[in-house]
Amino acid sequence: MNVYDSEIIIAILQQEGLEEVDSPDNADLVLLNTCSVRDLAEQKVHTRLGQLRMIQEQTNPSMKMGIVGCMAQNLKKDILRKKPYVNFILGPDSYRHLPELISSGGDKKRLIETRLSSLELYDGLFPARHEGINAWISIMRGCDKFCAYCIVPYTRGRERSRKPESILEEARRAVDKGFVEVTLLGQNVNSYRSASGGFPDLLEKMAGINGLLRIRYTSPHPQDVNDDLIAVHKDYKHIICNHIHLPLQSGSDAVLIAMNRTYTREHYLDIVDRIRKSVPDMAITTDMIVGFPGETDQDYEDTLDMMDRIRYDAAFMFKYSSRPGTQAAKLEETLSDDEKSDRLNRMIRLQYKHTLEKNRELIGRNVEILVEKESKKTGKEMMGRTSSNKIVVFPAQNYKPRDLICRVITDAQGVTLFSSR
Ligand code: SF4
Numbered sequence: 328m329n330v331y332d333s334e335i336i337i338a339i340l341q342q343e344g345l346e347e348v349d350s351p352d353n354a355d356l357v358l359l360n361t362c363s364v365r366d367l368a369e370q371k372v373h374t375r376l377g378q379l380r381m382i383q384e385q386t387n388p389s390m391k392m393g394i395v396g397c398m399a400q401n402l403k404k405d406i407l408r409k410k411p412y413v414n415f416i417l418g419p420d421s422y423r424h425l426p427e428l429i430s431s432g433g434d435k436k437r438l439i440e441t442r443l444s445s446l447e448l449y450d451g452l453f454p455a456r457h458e459g460i461n462a463w464i465s466i467m468r469g470c471d472k473f474c475a476y477c478i479v480p481y482t483r484g485r486e487r488s489r490k491p492e493s494i495l496e497e498a499r500r501a502v503d504k505g506f507v508e509v510t511l512l513g514q515n516v517n518s519y520r521s522a523s524g525g526f527p528d529l530l531e532k533m534a535g536i537n538g539l540l541r542i543r544y545t546s547p548h549p550q551d552v553n554d555d556l557i558a559v560h561k562d563y564k565h566i567i568c569n570h571i572h573l574p575l576q577s578g579s580d581a582v583l584i585a586m587n588r589t590y591t592r593e594h595y596l597d598i599v600d601r602i603r604k605s606v607p608d609m610a611i612t613t614d615m616i617v618g619f620p621g622e623t624d625q626d627y628e629d630t631l632d633m634m635d636r637i638r639y640d641a642a643f644m645f646k647y648s649s650r651p652g653t654q655a656a657k658l659e660e661t662l663s664d665d666e667k668s669d670r671l672n673r674m675i676r677l678q679y680k681h682t683l684e685k686n687r688e689l690i691g692r693n694v695e696i697l698v699e700k701e702s703k704k705t706g707k708e709m710m711g712r713t714s715s716n717k718i719v720v721f722p723a724q725n726y727k728p729r730d731l732i733c734r735v736i737t738d739a740q741g742v743t744l745f746s747s748r
Pocket residue numbers: 470471472473474477478479480514515548
């Protein structure tokens with residue numbers, strides 16, 4: 328989402344006559360587009376600001392600095408107090424104020440605009456994309472789910488969806504520029520609603536775009552996965568990717584209630600069952616949080632049990648990190664950092680085993696691969712992705728990026744598949 332927002336910001340700045348440069352040493356203006364979802368992401372911004380401050384002091388004294396995105400929204404008071412050298416702070420719904428900043432010639436002492444909008448979708452603004460295979464396209468913004476641990480509903484506001492015509496137009500423009508894959512984005516992508524239908528209807532419309540080879544999306548909420556969505560995957564398998572990212576977060580009903588995730592183990596297993604009955608080879612990936620306040624040994628074992636039952640193709644796994652301002656931040660932490668690390672490490676080992684097993688099941692199978700680029704390691708190999716979002720490395724031969732090819736999987740190591748024939 329931040330890559331997409333940065334592309335929107337670049338488009339706004341280009342309309343004002345600004346150009347991108349390759350280093351802050353040469354920049355009149357540096358914007359840090361920030362994320363507040365985890366503490367680590369925020370710490371990185373503080374470090375980066377320190378580095379930019381040094382550049383400003385030592386080599387580029389006229390450089391202006393701004394913080395945009397979720398951290399601007401969330402930590403503006405803190406930034407105002409502790410970082411006097413930051414010239415402006417714009418929240419995720421305020422990027423249209425950038426021209427105001429530019430037209431003031433940067434003389435304005437400090438520009439702060441972090442009001443959340445129930446309408447802002449940046450419709451009519453087309454992102455400035457660098458050349459590539461995949462174009463990110465935001466189809467909705469905000470979130471109404473209010474998971475107890477998550478800051479997003481407070482930093483990005485209420486859910487609102489773009490009109491399908493605007494999304495289709497953006498996708499067609501991306502194809503005209505050489506993109507062959509789009510990833511539809513939303514904090515809760517399958518909560519998408521428009522006057523002409525929901526998320527499955529949008530996917531159906533997208534599937535009719537000439538020249539588009541693949542459609543991905545992220546991240547759906549399990550609560551909003553319905554039979555229409557599963558049917559669209561089945562009916563448009565040639566273009567809608569054979570992959571669903573289905574964040575579980577915890578396999579314990581007690582923790583799921585505390586997290587306000589609005590589904591149970593049983594409900595989630597039923598969704599997985601319906602997906603696999605309809606599209607048996609669909610890759611399923613997930614997000615997990617270990618060490619949520621109050622997570623007992625049994626809660627944790629229940630989560631591992633869900634992983635054993637579902638056997639995810641891959642997972643993003645994190646230690647719980649308290650986000651000030653959320654409901655969960657009011658709960659007392661019950662595990663030490665070491666205990667959380669132990670739980671996380673055991674979970675990672677289990678997932679690694681499942682990933683390898685799932686990938687080895689593909690050995691001997693002929694799979695469709697979208698060629699992306701030369702493989703970094705040898706230069707004689709290329710890498711691409713299956714529809715199920717697995718990386719495959721294969722001999723370069725005469726393949727070019729954007730080719731859609733079929734090859735037999737001959738080996739699987741870690742998260743990577745290999746095809747030597
Ligand atoms: S669904 Fe939950 S985790 Fe996802 S953005 Fe909304 S509040 Fe955050």
